[in-house]
Amino acid sequence: MQTFSGLVSVLIVFVWLGGNQVSPLRPICDLRVLEHFIREAQDSEVIMRGCRGGCGAMKSYFVPLTSVDFAFWEHIDVHEQAVEVQTGLSLLVQALSTAMKAVSNSRLASALDNNISNIHSLSQILHSLDLQQARSTVLPDDSAPASTQSQEVSSLPELLQVQSSFLRGKVRLLLSAAPACQRQNS
Amino acid sequence: YHGIFSLPLAFGGYHLAQLLQDETEHIKCFVEGKDLTCFWEERNNLHHQYTFTYSYENKNKMACAVSSLLASNKTIFFCKLPKTPFFTTLDVQVLRDGRMLYTRSLNAENFLFLDPPRNLTVMSSGKEGQLNVSWLPPPLKYMDDSMIYEVRYAVEGSNMGKVEVVKVSTMLVLLGLQSDTRYKVWVRVKPDGVAYKGYWSAWTEPVFGVTPPSDVDPLIVLLVLFIGLILCLLSLTVILSHHKFLLKKLWPDIPTPEHKFPGLFTVYKGDFKEWMSQNNGSMWGRSVHVYTEELPSLLEVLSEVSRTSHDTSQREEEEEKESESSDSGLTDRWRDPPHAHWLMEQLRALQENPESRCQSSLLQSHDTYVTLNQGDNEQQVDDVFEETLPLQTLFTTTGTSSLSTSHSDLGSLQQSSGSGRLSSQSSFEYPNHTWAPKGPGYAYMAVADSGVSMDYRPMSSSRIAELGRHRMYTNDYKNEICPHKWPLSGQYIKSGSESCTGPVW
Numbered sequence: 001m002q003t004f005s006g007l008v009s010v011l012i013v014f015v016w017l018g019g020n021q022v023s024p025l026r027p028i029c030d031l032r033v034l035e036h037f038i039r040e041a042q043d044s045e046v047i048m049r050g051c052r053g054g055c056g057a058m059k060s061y062f063v064p065l066t067s068v069d070f071a072f073w074e075h076i077d078v079h080e081q082a083v084e085v086q087t088g089l090s091l092l093v094q095a096l097s098t099a100m101k102a103v104s105n106s107r108l109a110s111a112l113d114n115n116i117s118n119i120h121s122l123s124q125i126l127h128s129l130d131l132q133q134a135r136s137t138v139l140p141d142d143s144a145p146a147s148t149q150s151q152e153v154s155s156l157p158e159l160l161q162v163q164s165s166f167l168r169g170k171v172r173l174l175l176s177a178a179p180a181c182q183r184q185n186s
Numbered sequence: 187y188h189g190i191f192s193l194p195l196a197f198g199g200y201h202l203a204q205l206l207q208d209e210t211e212h213i214k215c216f217v218e219g220k221d222l223t224c225f226w227e228e229r230n231n232l233h234h235q236y237t238f239t240y241s242y243e244n245k246n247k248m249a250c251a252v253s254s255l256l257a258s259n260k261t262i263f264f265c266k267l268p269k270t271p272f273f274t275t276l277d278v279q280v281l282r283d284g285r286m287l288y289t290r291s292l293n294a295e296n297f298l299f300l301d302p303p304r305n306l307t308v309m310s311s312g313k314e315g316q317l318n319v320s321w322l323p324p325p326l327k328y329m330d331d332s333m334i335y336e337v338r339y340a341v342e343g344s345n346m347g348k349v350e351v352v353k354v355s356t357m358l359v360l361l362g363l364q365s366d367t368r369y370k371v372w373v374r375v376k377p378d379g380v381a382y383k384g385y386w387s388a389w390t391e392p393v394f395g396v397t398p399p400s401d402v403d404p405l406i407v408l409l410v411l412f413i414g415l416i417l418c419l420l421s422l423t424v425i426l427s428h429h430k431f432l433l434k435k436l437w438p439d440i441p442t443p444e445h446k447f448p449g450l451f452t453v454y455k456g457d458f459k460e461w462m463s464q465n466n467g468s469m470w471g472r473s474v475h476v477y478t479e480e481l482p483s484l485l486e487v488l489s490e491v492s493r494t495s496h497d498t499s500q501r502e503e504e505e506e507k508e509s510e511s512s513d514s515g516l517t518d519r520w521r522d523p524p525h526a527h528w529l530m531e532q533l534r535a536l537q538e539n540p541e542s543r544c545q546s547s548l549l550q551s552h553d554t555y556v557t558l559n560q561g562d563n564e565q566q567v568d569d570v571f572e573e574t575l576p577l578q579t580l581f582t583t584t585g586t587s588s589l590s591t592s593h594s595d596l597g598s599l600q601q602s603s604g605s606g607r608l609s610s611q612s613s614f615e616y617p618n619h620t621w622a623p624k625g626p627g628y629a630y631m632a633v634a635d636s637g638v639s640m641d642y643r644p645m646s647s648s649r650i651a652e653l654g655r656h657r658m659y660t661n662d663y664k665n666e667i668c669p670h671k672w673p674l675s676g677q678y679i680k681s682g683s684e685s686c687t688g689p690v691w
Contacts, residue, residue, distance in 0.1 A: 035380045067243055067274035070220050168381045169273025
C-alpha cells in the first residue's frame, strides 16, 4: 500500500506547510496508522515464507534490538525512547534497502519497498510528536551503528521478523505513551 | 506462587488447559500478565531431572526454575520466566537429564492469555427488546486499544446463546431481544492480533438482566378495540338500513314479464293458452298500449276523406310498417279491409284530380306512411311512389281532398331488416326492392317511422286505438309540407307548397 503511506506523507507535509513552522506540528496520535504498517510488515514475512530458495537475499544485516522489558522500558525517559526508536528505524531502512537490491522476486521487492516508505512515514509521525529527537536520522548514513543497540542477523526472514517485532514493540509503545497524545486521550 | 497453576482445577487453569489441548508443540506457553509461563506434560512413572533454558537476541542462555504439578496420571512441569522479553524471538529448550528433549522458538507477545473483563453490568436501556451491556478491560498497560471482546447472551434457562464480537469498545447494546425476559450475559477478551496475539480469556461470571416489557399500553389496546367495535356497529347499521338496495346490487332480481301478463302466473299457473282465451280482448287493447308505449314509431292514421268527392272503387291494402326503434323487430300490420277498399277509392279519385290536392300534404309528424296497394294505374306507380302521398291528406272531413302533390321525399321506410340499425334522422331512400308495386296506378305511400326521432302524438294513439276498434279515423288532420320544418338534410323536396301552416287539427 504504497499509496497509503504516500498519502500520509503528503498529509504530514501539508500539515507542516499549512501551519507555522515555528509552532509545533499537530501530533498524529492515531495508532491505526502504525497498525497498518505493522500489517504490511507481516505481509512481507508471509511473502518471504512462500519464497523457495531464499529469493536471492542471503546476507547479514545490522538491525536494532527489539526486545522490550516492560519494567525496564517504563523507567526509560520518553526522549531516550524516541532516540532509540529513531535509530532503530534508520537501521531498518538501511538493511531493507540493501535487501531490496539483492532480491530477485519482484513481489517481495515491491513489498520491501513498501516497508521502506512506511518507515519513512513513521519517522515523520514521530517528528510530529515533538519528541526532540534528531531530525536528520531518517536517512541512512554511513556511520557505524551503535553496537549496543543493534544486532546482526544473517538472513532476510530474520530481518523481516526484526522489523515486525520492532514496530509492534518499541515503536508502538513509544507512540502510545507519547505525551502529546496522552493529553488528547485523557 | 504459580499463577493459575496454583489452583490446578481452578476455573482459569482448567480453561487454559482446554485451550492448549490443540497445541501441537510439546512446550506450551502463555503469557499471564507480563510473564511467560511454559509447561509440558510427562508420565508419572519416570523420575528425571528437567531443566529449562531460554535465550534471545544472541544472548547467552538463561535458566528457569522448573516446578511440577501432579495430576491424575501425569505430571505437569512448568517454568515462569522472571523477566520476559517481548517483541523478540525466544528460543526455549527443555533438557531432561542434561539432554535436549524439546525446543521451541516463539515471540512472547503472541501468546497472551488475558484475565477476563471486569465489572460486567447489564442494564435495561428503557427501549423494548434492548439491553445495555458494559464492562472494564483487564488491567494491562498499553493494550487497552488492542483488545477484542466477545459477548455471549442467552435467555435464562436456555442453552442457546448468541455471540457478539466487539472491537476496542467496552460496551454493547443488545438488540432484538424478547420483551420482559431475563437474560444471562457473559464476556471474554482476547488481543486483537495486530500488535499482540493470544488466546481467549475465560468467560466472566454471568450477569443477569431483564428486558423491559412491551411498549403496548393496555389502555391503547382497549381504546383500539373499542373504536373497532364502534366501527363495526356503524357499518352493520348502514348495511341493515340499506340492505334492500345492497341486496339488489349484489343479488339482482331476474326480470320477469309477469307484470305485463296479469294473472298469467298467479291464476293460470303459466298456462298461456288459457290466459289468452280469457283475456283476449283486453290483451289486444292492452297490447296496443304496449306498442304505443314501447314502439312509438307508429303510423299516423289516415285522415278521413269525404265520401262525396271521390269514387270509392279502389281496393286498397293498407300496410303499416313500423320501423324499429329498437331491436324488438315488431311489425304490426294493420289490416282493415273494409276501410282499405274505401281508401283506395279515395286515392284514385285524388290522383285523377290533381288540382284537388292539398298543397300541404306531407305529414307534419315525421315520416309516417301508409302503403297502399296499387290499383290498375300502372304508369302512375313511379309517379305516385315518388310523390309518397301522406295518408293524412287522403282523408279529410271537409269537402276538399287534400292530397298533396308535393314530391317531397317523405322519408324512407325504415327497414326492419334485422340489422337493428337506427338512424337518428330519416334517411330517404327508396326501398325499391321491397316496395314492388303490387298493382297499377295507386300511390304507394310508405308508412314508416323515421327512426329515433319519434314525435308520437298522444292524439294519434287514441286515433289508432279507435282504429283498432274498427272505427273511422276522424282526425281532421291536414298536413303541409313545410320544408323548413323538415329535419332532414340533403333531402329532395319538391314542394309546391307555399302555405306552410303546419297541421291543423
